[in-house]
Amino acid sequence: MTGPAVDVHDVSKWFATHQALEGVSLDVAPGECVVILGPSGCGKTTLLRLIAGLDVPDAGEIWLNGVQVASPGLSLLAPHRRGIGFVFQDLALWPHLTVHQGLQFVLDSLRVSRSEQDGRIQEALTLLRINGFAGRYPHELSGGEQQRVALARALVGHPRLLLLDEPLASLDADLRSAMRSELARLRRELPMTTLYVTHDREDAAVLADRVIEMSAGRISSVNESRRRETRS
Amino acid sequence: MWRWASSRTIVVATAAGLFAACCLLPIAYLLTAPLRVGIAGSILSLDARQQGLLWNTTILGVGTALLATTIGAPLGLALARVSLRGKALLRVALAVPVLLPPYIVALAWTYLGGSRGLIASVLGHDLLSAWTYSLPAAIVVLSLVFYPLSMLATEVTMRRIDGRLEEAAVLVAPAGVVLRRITFPLAAPGILAAALVIFVLSVSEFGVPGLLRVRVYTTEVFTAFAALYDFTRAIVLALPLVLLCLLVSVLAVALVGDRLATGQRVSGAPPLLLDAWRQPAEGAAIGAVAIASGIPVIVLVGEALGAQSLGAVFQGSGRAIVNSLLLATIGATAVVSVAAWLGYARARASARAGRVVDALFIVVFAVPSTIVGVGLIGLWNRPGVVGAVYGTDAMFILGYLARFVPVAALAIAAATRHVPKSHEEAASVSGAGWLRTMTHIVLPQIRLGLVTAWVIAFVLAFGELGVSLLIAPPGEATLPIRIYTIIANTPPSNVAALALLQASVILIPVALLAGAVAVREAR
Numbered sequence: 001m002t003g004p005a006v007d008v009h010d011v012s013k014w015f016a017t018h019q020a021l022e023g024v025s026l027d028v029a030p031g032e033c034v035v036i037l038g039p040s041g042c043g044k045t046t047l048l049r050l051i052a053g054l055d056v057p058d059a060g061e062i063w064l065n066g067v068q069v070a071s072p073g074l075s076l077l078a079p080h081r082r083g084i085g086f087v088f089q090d091l092a093l094w095p096h097l098t099v100h101q102g103l104q105f106v107l108d109s110l111r112v113s114r115s116e117q118d119g120r121i122q123e124a125l126t127l128l129r130i131n132g133f134a135g136r137y138p139h140e141l142s143g144g145e146q147q148r149v150a151l152a153r154a155l156v157g158h159p160r161l162l163l164l165d166e167p168l169a170s171l172d173a174d175l176r177s178a179m180r181s182e183l184a185r186l187r188r189e190l191p192m193t194t195l196y197v198t199h200d201r202e203d204a205a206v207l208a209d210r211v212i213e214m215s216a217g218r219i220s221s222v223n224e225s226r227r228r229e230t231r232s
Numbered sequence: 233m234w235r236w237a238s239s240r241t242i243v244v245a246t247a248a249g250l251f252a253a254c255c256l257l258p259i260a261y262l263l264t265a266p267l268r269v270g271i272a273g274s275i276l277s278l279d280a281r282q283q284g285l286l287w288n289t290t291i292l293g294v295g296t297a298l299l300a301t302t303i304g305a306p307l308g309l310a311l312a313r314v315s316l317r318g319k320a321l322l323r324v325a326l327a328v329p330v331l332l333p334p335y336i337v338a339l340a341w342t343y344l345g346g347s348r349g350l351i352a353s354v355l356g357h358d359l360l361s362a363w364t365y366s367l368p369a370a371i372v373v374l375s376l377v378f379y380p381l382s383m384l385a386t387e388v389t390m391r392r393i394d395g396r397l398e399e400a401a402v403l404v405a406p407a408g409v410v411l412r413r414i415t416f417p418l419a420a421p422g423i424l425a426a427a428l429v430i431f432v433l434s435v436s437e438f439g440v441p442g443l444l445r446v447r448v449y450t451t452e453v454f455t456a457f458a459a460l461y462d463f464t465r466a467i468v469l470a471l472p473l474v475l476l477c478l479l480v481s482v483l484a485v486a487l488v489g490d491r492l493a494t495g496q497r498v499s500g501a502p503p504l505l506l507d508a509w510r511q512p513a514e515g516a517a518i519g520a521v522a523i524a525s526g527i528p529v530i531v532l533v534g535e536a537l538g539a540q541s542l543g544a545v546f547q548g549s550g551r552a553i554v555n556s557l558l559l560a561t562i563g564a565t566a567v568v569s570v571a572a573w574l575g576y577a578r579a580r581a582s583a584r585a586g587r588v589v590d591a592l593f594i595v596v597f598a599v600p601s602t603i604v605g606v607g608l609i610g611l612w613n614r615p616g617v618v619g620a621v622y623g624t625d626a627m628f629i630l631g632y633l634a635r636f637v638p639v640a641a642l643a644i645a646a647a648t649r650h651v652p653k654s655h656e657e658a659a660s661v662s663g664a665g666w667l668r669t670m671t672h673i674v675l676p677q678i679r680l681g682l683v684t685a686w687v688i689a690f691v692l693a694f695g696e697l698g699v700s701l702l703i704a705p706p707g708e709a710t711l712p713i714r715i716y717t718i719i720a721n722t723p724p725s726n727v728a729a730l731a732l733l734q735a736s737v738i739l740i741p742v743a744l745l746a747g748a749v750a751v752r753e754a755r
């Protein structure tokens with residue numbers, strides 16, 4: 001039997017005197033999409049950052065695909081070796097690189113051969129339906145197009161784990177609905193392990209296999225979503 | 233909303249008028265002088281002597297910009313991206329050289345490397361004196377003085393980079409690649425702009441090349457005017473330098489522009505990419521402090537201890553010391569009184585107008601001091617009411633206003649931008665007029681910025697040499713003039729004692745200000 005893709009064990013995190021996470025445990029099966037719901041400041045983004053290796057836990061352990069990547073106060077595996085695709089809430093698109101250069105930077109860093117790069121970039125652009133924007137800079141794109149570019153950047157490296165931190169938060173209602181459908185389509189086409197942080201229950205209803213609710217740094221409830229029940 | 237008759241319009245227009253009269257008019261006078269004295273055709277035809285000057289000046293500027301950036305940019309990177317111990321204190325210690333008048337640092341280096349200097353006396357023979365008075369030495373001294381500008385610009389630029397941009401890269405690439413491909417390209421315009429500013433300040437500098445006997449434009453302008461009384465030649469020499477400074481300053485402002493604007497707010501602290509380099513970075517920072525500040529101060533102290541009576545030295549220069557303190561205090565107050573309103577107007581200007589004003593401020597600040605001095609003399613040395621001012625200490629204040637209003641206005645503008653416009657609007661809808669809003673809402677919130685601007689203006693005025701040497705009334709002297717003029721015929725110990733006194737007067741208010749900032753940050 002295959003182990004969990006993500007195993008967070010009794011993790012706590014403090015920022016000065018504020019405890020952001022308190023004894024959080026969570027596991028995610030390979031291919032599963034878990035949506036973490038909760039109000040602002042409940043610790044859901046912190047949890048994602050710990051898994052990505054952008055912060056280290058003060059207590060507890062984090063395992064990815066059977067490899068321990070973090071222990072108390074220590075990062076045991078650098079972020080770029082964890083095989084993670086991350087979509088930030090503010091997208092964090094590099095302003096001095098075009099869409100193509102941004103994707104190429106990821107593939108260069110992952111030491112993907114030049115001959116393979118073009119195919120991978122085309123694949124990502126096609127998947128996100130942004131083929132026409134390869135030569136553009138982020139500021140030359142609309143909000144929805146930037147969102148797709150951020151997703152393409154997260155996916156082009158073929159990560160084993162996709163982390164999404166409120167990726168739709170900055171969009172207006174119409175665009176948000178369109179992008180949510182787009183994400184659902186991607187989920188069907190690329191059934192990869194995904195952790196999706198949001199405060200919007202609509203996102204959870206459309207995308208989640210399982211919904212975890214957080215409050216004040218703790219997991220308050222875990223629900224199998226209607227999507228998974230319907231599927232099974 | 234702006235209204236022509238509003239108190240805001242009147243106050244800001246008055247400040248702008250004073251800026252035009254004090255800062256722009258001397259430069260405009262100089263730029264239009266060739267037309268008046270009929271030498272417009274000969275301005276751009278450089279004779280062999282001028283070509284040599286241009287070569288020396290360019291090498292001085294380029295060499296200093298490169299060396300200062302080579303020292304300063306890595307230190308700025310370390311301050312921004314490495315969790316150094318005692319970072320706030322280290323930053324202040326590293327910034328000290330830029331606060332000292334450059335000729336004081338040059339003086340210390342002549343005592344170190346000169347034919348009767350410390351190194352010669354330790355080794356028993358003269359090893360460095362030929363090198364001490366040379367163009368490369370001037371480049372090294374100016375680099376040690378100006379590297380903090382590159383350091384601070386690099387740190388500020390790197391802090392403005394959205395931490396998420398680097399985090400997104402850290403997920404796929406190691407720290408070295410992230411720095412090379414993401415961080416440095418984003419920071420490059422800021423670092424380059426700082427290098428250009430250092431270039432301008434170096435070619436504008438008068439004291440260091442004067443002391444180290446390097447022939448450059450600024451020293452020749454001074455000689456043409458002060459020694460040969462040849463106003464026409466001074467203008468001929470000044471104009472290519474003014475044009476060069478204006479061109480490079482505009483380029484620097486254009487570089488900073490909007491290139492870094494991403495349309496998104498800066499969020500999140502950047503990842504500490506170079507934490508493994510903490511110890512080497514701390515070692516390099518301490519080494520820089522020791523070389524740039526420690527050695528000059530120790531050399532000056534060692535030299536000053538040889539003075540027969542420090543009391544007699546200070547008494548002999550008592551009038552110059554009191555003059556300097558008084559004039560710098562009045563000058564800094566006058567500078568901030570004008571700059572406060574200009575800084576406010578800059579902070580509330582539209583983006584496009586703001587860029588134009590920034591360019592104007594930097595261009596005016598970049599004009600070399602000896603050239604401002606020549607412009608002021610040309611403007612004020614005439615019969616009538618205007619001439620009554622010439623020959624009095626008021627000329628010093630006019631000189632300080634001409635040189636330092638722009639830099640104080642930029643500092644105050646930066647502080648004012650932190651006050652949300654909604655604070656003023658809230659006061660306005662509550663029934664307060666603009667002046668009341670300023671005095672009760674805005675100025676109290678920027679008081680630290682005002683104090684900072686005053687200290688900057690005081691430090692610059694107290695160390696001012698280029699303008700002062702030219703416009704000083706007969707029999708009047710400030711401490712920098714006194715030091716500069718007695719170097720040749722007074723025991724080095726006496727000169728070193730005065731230089732140390734000057735350094736102390738500059739560093740004490742800076743230390744107090746740094747303390748106030750540290751307390752504020754700790755809250």
